[in-house]
Each structure stands twice: as C-alpha cells, then as structure tokens.
Amino acid sequence: MATVHHPALPAVTDYPTKSSHANELDEARRLFLEELASPEADWEQQGEREGVQLWSKADPNDPYAVPTVKGVTTVEGVSAAAFLGGVIQLPGMRKLWDARFQDGHMLARYDRTTFAFYTVMKGMSWIVYPRSICGAQMNVEPEDGDPQGERMVIQTSVDEPEWAPEQKGQTRATLTLSGWQLKPDGDNLMVTYIVKIALNGSMPMPMVTMVATETPLCTGRARDVFREYGHAPYVRIPRGAAEPAIKFQTESFSDPPALPSLNTHPREYRCIFTTTEKAGESFEIVYDRRRMYADGVRVEVEGEEGAEVSDDDEGVLTVTTKSGGVNVTVIVRPRPQ
Template sequence: MTVTNPHAETSKNALALLKSLSSNLDGWNFTQEKDGVKLYNKTVDSSPVAIVRGDTSIVGHEFTPQQIASVATLPGARKIWDEKFDSSDIKQMYSRLESLFWAKVKTPWPISPRDMCSTSLREISEDECYVVMNSVEDAAIPPVSGFVRANLIISGWKVLKTDTGINLTYITQIDLAGSIPTAFLKSVQQQVPLCAGSVVKYAQTYGYPPTTATCTATFKSENFEHAKKTYTASLDGTGECSWLISKKMYPSGTKVAITGEAKHELSEDRLVLTEINGPVTVTITKA
C-alpha cells in the first residue's frame, strides 16, 4: 500500500525544475574546472541565492545510472563522500521513491548548526535517473532547539548513461538562513558542486550499496552503514523485491538475514525475495 504524500505536488514541481536546469547549459556561468568537475553558477531574479552546479563523468559502463544514484542518495554512503553532511532521519516513506526526511548539516564553530525538513523524489529508468530534494513544512518535523532551519530550495542529481559512460550533474540552491559570514557562504558555494566528483570517487573505490532493483511489496525503510557494509530494509505487505549487490563493495560475498516470512535466493550480484508476507526485515552483510 502506498502512503499518500501531502507534498507530492511540491516534489513534482521540484523534479520538473531539476530537469529544466540540468537539460542544457543555457544561462549557466562557467567558473572553473577542479578535480575533474566543471563548476557553474546561475542567479535568478526570484532569489538572491545562487544556484550552483557540478558536472562530471565516468568513463565506461562499470556502473548503471541507478547504482550511481544509490551512492548519491543513501545517507550511509553520503557520510563518506560529503564532508558537510552530518546525519539524516527518514520520517516517512510514501513509496519506494518518495520520502520525508530530516537532515543536519555541519557548520564550523561558532555558526549554529543547520537542519532541514525536506522531501526526496526519485525517477528511475535504465538509462537515466533523477533524484530531487527540497524543503517543506511538515508537523512531523518541527523546529529543533539550537538549530537554524535552512531552506533547501532545490537540490538534485541527474545521472545519464551515454555511449562512452555516465554523465553526472549535481545542482543545489540552498538558503542557510540566519547570520552567516560571507567567507563561509562563498566556501559552501565553491565546495558543494564538487560533490559530483566525490560520488564518482566513492563508487570507483567502494562500489555501491545494495540497490533496490524491483519491489512489489510495500517498502518501509532502508539503512546503510558504510563502515560495517551493513544494509537493512524493512518491507510489508505481499509481493517480491530484489537488490543489486556490488562485487566491489562485497569482494568476499554477502550473508543475508531475514526476519519474517519470505523466501530468498542470493547470488554474488543479486538478492531476490519472493513470497513476501510482511512485515519482513532484510539485512545484507559481508560474508
């Protein structure tokens, strides 16, 4: 059963904006190329906050767009490749591709830490993936004492398969709100789009976390711990679910533990669950 998403229209509009912004380089100002990432910015009349962009590519087809999108979005992987990311907590999975989450961003002393109440929406296909996040107001995530709530106007990824490999675009526009030193703001604007290159380095070094390929059961939650290489997913209802498994992430293979009623079949690069009769919890670990 899919839970109704009260922010569905907002997420849909954000996805349309991400597609428009990433479709070409019209209106983007090239600033520099650093660590294999081409950096751009753009200003719009409706906001004093600049939009920043990073473009990079992966040569070859070792990975699919969906696998790279998994590296870009799962918090456990993000803690490794994004030095400004602190933590996040998914408050509600509306569907396998839609969620409401709280996130905390690192700031240097004496700047107050920033947090966000945001939604995430993914659009996945074999050759092209989009992931978009934007701030919303939701009673499930009230203001937190000691934090300044930032406004994530838009942030997202476009991962596109090409004849020669994969193109990766990262776009962000965030208002950190409150009193922020100008030097810190400039530093953030310069560093954020470099995350595109950091995602590529993570994938080339570690592979990708277990990535849901198909699911007809109700997808409740997922969590990945990079240090332990432990992935956990919670399902409900009935149906089937499958995950892609990276041999680079798990060179010695994996073990699977299942709590609840389901049958499973495990190979070196895929886990398939059938006859799910939820609730079911699946844990993938190193062999």
C-alpha cells in the same frame, strides 16, 4: 521542545499513495528541468576542479545569497540505478562523499520512490549553527525499469511542523531544489547536480562562498567513493515486472568509521519491508561483487516466516514473500574470509 519524528516503519497507512507534497515536488522537478535546459550563457563558469565542471548563477534579488550551483562529472562503469540506490541515496554512503552531511532519516514513505525526510548539515566551528532541512524526495525512473536508463533525484523543502519542528541550536535552511541527473553515456554515467538553497540565519560571506564551492564538488566525491568502495546494495524491481504489493519501509547502510577504510568498514546493509497478503511477490537486492563485496555476502533474514532470500552469488539477491502482515529485515554483510 518537541523532538523530530523518527519512525522505525515510515510507510504511511495507505501506502502506496500520492505524496502529500506532490505539488512541491512537481514544481521542483519543473525547475530542475528548466535549469538543465538553460543555456550555458546563463551560468557563470567556475572552471574545473577535481574532475568536476563547475558553474554558478547568482540570485538577482539577493547578491549575498548562496548562488544556484551546478557540478558535472563522469563516472566510469556504473549504471544509473546503482549510482542512485547504492551511492547517492543511503545516508551511510553519503557520509563518505558529503563532508557537511551529519545525519538524516525518513519522516514518512509514500511509495518506493517518494518520501518525506529530515536531514542535519554540520555547522562551521562555533560561528555558524548546523542547518536542518525538512524536505520531500522523489526518484524518477524509466517506465520500463531499465537499469541503464536515465534517472533523476529531486528534493525540495516542505513544511511538516508536527513531524519536524525546529530544534534548538539549529537553523532551518530552505532547499528550493536539489536535483541529480544520472544520464548514461555508453558504459559510463554523466552526473549533473544542481542545488539552490537559502541557508538563512547569520553566515559570514566567506563561508557562503565556501558552501557555493563545496556543494557541486559532491559529484566528484561521490564518483571517487564509487571508484574506491563500489556501491552499497540497493532495491531493484526486475525490468518489465509490476511493482510488488510490498510496503517498503527503510534501507540503511552502516556509517563509515572515523578513518574510512574498506577493511574496517562493517559494510552492513539493512532493508526493512512489510509483506501483504499477496504471497509470492518478489524484488531484488543488487550488491557489488566487484568492490564492496568481492568475497561475496552473508545474508540474514529477520522475519523468516514472511519472506525468503536466494543468492545467485553474482550480485543479485531475490526476495520472495511467503505470508502477509510480517515485518521483514534483510541484512547483508561481507562473507567471512
């Protein structure tokens, strides 16, 4: 059986370019905006749980399908940029707030905010196989790069049979929409998460109900992870600056230990990128000086001939390119006490 493509450097050769799944993403975004704007009467209220307002919407064509679900909560004291880049997006952080998430990686990266991905969700005992998803994601950012501006994350299933063939022991789910809206509200952030998914294959109705209940609660669990751990580092283009001529490859954050504890979590972040011939380009890596790295960070650069990094010791690393055609890895770890 063919294996799933897992490139170390997923940026496509003509990066940056329009995603080959732009049409699917545009349709998913249209649906997300439609659901956000739909009147409350279209949704069935499921009450409040763990500080999350819950709603669902049954599929009129299939009463046994997982309903479209929505969760809304407020996260105090965080920007949309930090919550997106440092809590929602990195697989190592997602493992802290999504109990069903097993693993995921990029299949191809089209630009800094758009990529194809492959994820696996855990099965439920021996009764239900793990579910895999081959999808595409785009992050919608403010045009002026305002870190306090509203952001959205859009995901939907796509077909990539060569990169992500179905695997034995897994069932391929169909993700019509996974959408996050991160809307600033003063110093806080209103987080709305809407998911429409077909799990496919055989699944007992009680487990369908459990998925419908657990999925929107991810908003509250992501909120709680931020409250306890803060956010992981994330890439930021300075407000008003042009997109740099750099091939962004991957960002990763270390997996949590079996029993999550900030004292034993390695908290290692890696940003891999490829420099172009245009030297002097720069971007920022923002880290959390309040919680995640209260004692500061230790930075290592693999590929020093390609870039250098400066640290303001207040939560911002500035990465500047020096020469072209070099694969650079910036590694951020806690500063030894």
